[in-house]
Amino acid sequence: MKQRFLLFSFLLTLGGLQAQNRITGNLQSNGNFFIADEKIGATGTPQYDYQKFGAESWVNLNYSNWGFDLGLRFDMFNNSNLLNPQGSFSGEGIGRWFIKKKIDKFEASAGYLYDQIGAGIIFRAYEERALLIDNALVGLKVGYNFNENWRIKAFTGHTKRQFKTYDSTVRGAVLEGFIKPDSTKAFTLAPGIGVVARTFGDETVNDIVNTIATYAPQDSTGAQYNTYAATFFNTMTAGNVTWYLETAFKSKDVINDIFASNARGGVGKLVNRPGYTVYTSVSYAAHGLGITVEMKRTKDFAFRTVPFPQTPPIQGPLNFLPPMAKQNTYRLTARFAPQTQELGEQAIQIDLKYKINKKIAVGLNISDIQDLNGKELYREITPEVTIKQSKKWQLIGGVQLLHYNMPVYQGKPDPKDESDPIEFLGGGRADYVDGLTPYGEFLYKFSPRKSMRLEAQYLLTDDEFGSWVNVVAEFGWAPHWLCYVSDMYKIPHHNAAEYPASKTKYDGLHYPSVGLVYTQKANRFSIAYVKQVEGINCAGGICRFEPTFHGVRLNISSSF
Amino acid sequence: MKNIFYVLIAASMLFSACAEKTLVIPELSAGKKRILIEEITGVNCPNCPDGARELKALQNQFGKENLIIVGIHSGGNLSSPISGSKYDFQLQEGYDMTNYIGTLFGLPSASINRIENLADETPFLIGGWAAQVSAELDKDYGLDIFVNNTYNAETRSLDINVNLAPENPINEEVRLTVVITQDSIVDAQYEGTIILPNYMHQHVLRDVVSKTDGDIITEDLGANALVKKTYTVKLSEAWDAKHCNVVAFLQRGSGKNKEILQVAEAHVVE
Structure with missing residues (x-):
């Protein structure tokens, strides 16, 4: 009411x-x-x-x-x-309201607020509709600009949970600045320091105590109401080089260690441990060459409103850890995407782009993610070439070499391959998906208004369900119409009888889709018949399992 | 800059009150003592159905989760198949276990936690089971055992994970025995002078995964230690996995005293 x-x-x-x-x-x-x-x-x-x-x-x-x-x-x-x-949710109401006022150097906001500190490692309130993450801070934020280069802000509130809030409270502050020592030189610093504290609500603490009370003595752990996190971050720009560094620490926090074996012989228990994350990114861009190197090491940095698994588990985050793998857009190169491991990972990603001339550009992306003991979790190597012929056509071609730890990312075993077609990638080891995916995309413009885009990928693997092929054809009549047709096909196993039924169940099946999009100024309408196989859907390193979809999708978006 | 300094001090005060009252986590203790009853029985034993009924009554009285039963068909001729039998439940390992436990006087009889009966110096009792169960349930050695099974229906491979979790230290030799039993097997059984062709046999010993006299635990079993043991077996095609159970128990291992300190049971397929 x-x-x-x-x-x-x-x-x-x-x-x-x-x-x-x-x-x-x-x-x-x-x-x-x-x-x-x-x-x-x-x-x-x-x-x-x-x-x-x-x-x-x-x-x-x-x-x-x-x-x-x-x-x-x-x-x-x-x-x-x-x-x-895998469930159903109904509800309607005010999903967000806010009011913001600036009074000279002072600024105040109240309501449902989106914001982050640094790269979001200790605090990020944001919305990701593709996964229905909406963890807006329901509360108050105040800020003060000391001068044009330095400002401070502080906030407190509860984290949004659909049309309610979690019972834990959050408070935090950040001081951010900008330093340019010499106005004649291209050298700047943008440092910042932030702190966040989360206080569990009574209900959550009772749940924690009651949960620990069911444990065997060997699994008993301490707990506390408050957890504190602090971060230091800085962006240094020197000529063509940009270097970002963020180092964050967290005091003891009750977290759900889903990989810890418990005394009862199962897996998963609450633990009470401090954590840290170090993230850095160095990029260089000049003379047609672009290089970005990212590195990250995380230990026990799950920072959540409540420690218990939510439905689905991605709900209830207080922070955001930057993903360390290429954000693939093609359906088959994105099929095995790695979820950021909050409990522990060390990762490096190198992204290289070089424009040889006006027509040809080459790129190489290498991602390598390990657990803190050096066990390989994810490795992706993707060389790519782009050939552009004036404004008439463009061709992108590449190949993805993939090594993906199935139990860690999807909680499913993957037996040793008997006849791995790409043994050189990983030797068909148990628990790993090894994939080789050549892909291509061809864009042809018949006229400035009429264009055609074709894309194809072939995922060659003996793991999970085996090899797939996916083709997409898209035709555009600017500015209004766009239609597409696609088919993802599960290539049957030659020796299907030798495999368990769970591996061959999709053999020979087609997953076609056909869609039509109409755009009228700021209005966009689309209708599509979609058949989509089960798999992992990720956005920004946050992933979840999504079952098979079969049906008709309607979308309307409009700005006014 | 001076302003920034003051604000930093003010902001840090927001977080300075870090000390907080310690949360009280209840003191945890090992799980309740459970009892192992090793019943020696046979399909050719006219009185054994009485023993099975008595054990069921005891489970109803003391709680099914507190009384874990293993039915060992090791009674010689009394356990041999009879007219109409589809199966032979006798196992060499069953006989070995029986011989290890002590001297058998007749069927049906049962060893309750392998406690020696002082009167006749045998752990096998005939009658008086309820009193012995009641006495054993009063004991508590501060020890728990957890059994976790992972079964692959396609390969029939069973991974058994046994965790020994003592709350109090154990400073003597102890042995771990792991067996597989099967429930709900329909087969012939003598009762009195008649043969029951569709008798439901429960808790039938199918396999001894460890040594029959138990595997000696060499790891430290200090207070709140956690010792993990893993076994892998392949289930026979003749066994119905959904009616199979894994029973694991820890006993005193040196000398004559073979008392069972704790036992646990878990279905192969949950």
């Missing part, structure tokens, strides 16, 4: 003010019709079994006047599988 009153008052106010100022906003709506198909595993969720339709929608309004910024967002979920791909 309160929310309705708030919405009504807000709209009335805006109505009265509309004559003076323009309201901006946007709308995004998704609708999914689910078509059950046991053959491909599209079954067993409420949407397939009886709900048949799911939808989610966000309507966002913004208004500024007299130094105030106001925002209001209506969220609606109707039998939606976005929160939990």
Whole structure:
């Protein structure tokens, strides 16, 4: 009732003010019709079994006047599988509101706030709709600009949990600056220091104590209400070189160690340990050459509103650890994406790009992720070449060499391969997916308005379900129409009888999709028939399992 | 810059009150004592169905989770297959275990935690089971055992993980025995003078995974230690995995005293 009153008052106010100022906003709506198909595993969720339709929608309004910024967002979920791909979530209401006012050097915001400290390692309140992560800080933020180069801000509140909040409270502060010692030289520093404290709510502490009380004495651990995290970060720019460094520490925190074996013989228990993360990124760009080297070491840096596994587990983060692998966009090169390991990983990523001439550019990406004992978790090597013929056509070709630890990233075993077609990659070792994926993309412009894009990938592997091929053809008639058709095909095993049924269940199946998109100025409408195999969906190193999808997807997005 | 310094001090005060009252975590103790009953039985034993009924009654009285039963068909002729038998439940390992436990007087009889009966110097009791179970349940050695099974239905391979978790130190030789039992086997059984063709046999010993007299534990079993033991076996095609269980128990190992300190049971397929 309160929310309705708030919405009504807000709209009335805006109505009265509309004559003076323009309201901006946007709308995004998704609708999914689910078509059950046991053959491909599209079954067993409420949407397939009886709900048949799911939808989610966000309507966002913004208004500024007299130094105030106001925002209001209506969220609606109707039998939606976005929160939990294997469940159903319904709810509607005010998903976000905020008010912001700047008074000279002082600034204050209240409501549902998005913000981060540094790269987000100790605190990041953000929204990632593809995974329905929305951990806005529901509270107050104040800031003060000492001068044009130095400012401080502090905040406190609770973390958003759909239309409620988690019971833990968060408070934090950050001091950020900008230093240019010599105005005649291209050398700058942008240092910062931040602190965050999280206090568990009574309900969470009771749950922690009650959980530990069920443990065998060997697994007993301490616990506390408060955990403190601090970070120092700096961006140094010197000519063509940019160097970012962030070092963060966290005091003892009750975290869920999903890999720890417990006395009962199972896996997983609450532990109470301090943690740290060191992240650095150095990049150089000049004369057609671009190099970025990133390194990260993390130990016990899960920083969450509550330590218990959420549904799905990606919900409830307080921070964000930068991913250390290439953000692949093609369906088959993205099939085995690594989830950031909060409990421990050491990683390096090198990204090289060189423009040989106006027509040819080459690139190389190398990612290597290990656990803290040096055990290989993920390795990807992707050389790529881009050939561009004036404005008429462009060809991208590359190959991905992949080594992926299945039990760590997906919690599933992967037996030793009997006949690995790409043994040189990993020797068909148990627990690892070894994949070789050549890919290509060809863009051809018939005219400035008419274009065609073709892409194809071939994933060669003996692991998980085996090899796949995926092709996409897309035709665009700018500025309004775009249509595409694609098919992902599971190449059958030659010797299927020698494998367990779980490995060959998708052999010979096609996963076609066809879609049509219409764009009219700031409005975009799309409809697509989609058949999509089960797999891992990631955004920014945060991943979750998503079951097979079969149905029709409708999307509307609009800005006004 | 001076302003920044003052603000930093003020901000740090937000976090300076780091000391907090310690959270009280309840003192944890090892799980409750469970009892192992090794019943010597046979399909050719007219009185053995009485023994099975008595054990079921004891489980109802004391709790099924507290009484773990292993049915050993090691009674010589009384355990030999009879007319209509589809299976022979006798195992050499079963006989070896029985001989190791002590001297057998008749069937049905049962060893309860391998406690020696002072009257006749045998751990096998005929009657008086309830009193012995009750006395054993009152003991507590501050020891727990956890059994965790991982079964691959396609290869029929079973990984057995046994964790020994003493709360109190154990400073003597102890031995770990791991066996596989099977429930719900329908086969012939004598009762009195008649043969019951569809008798339901429970807790039938199918295999002894460890040595029959137990594997000596060489690791330190100090207070709150955790000793992990792993076994891998392949289940026979003749056994129904969903009715199979793993039973693991730790006994005193040196000398005549073979008392069982703790026992645990877990289904092969949960």
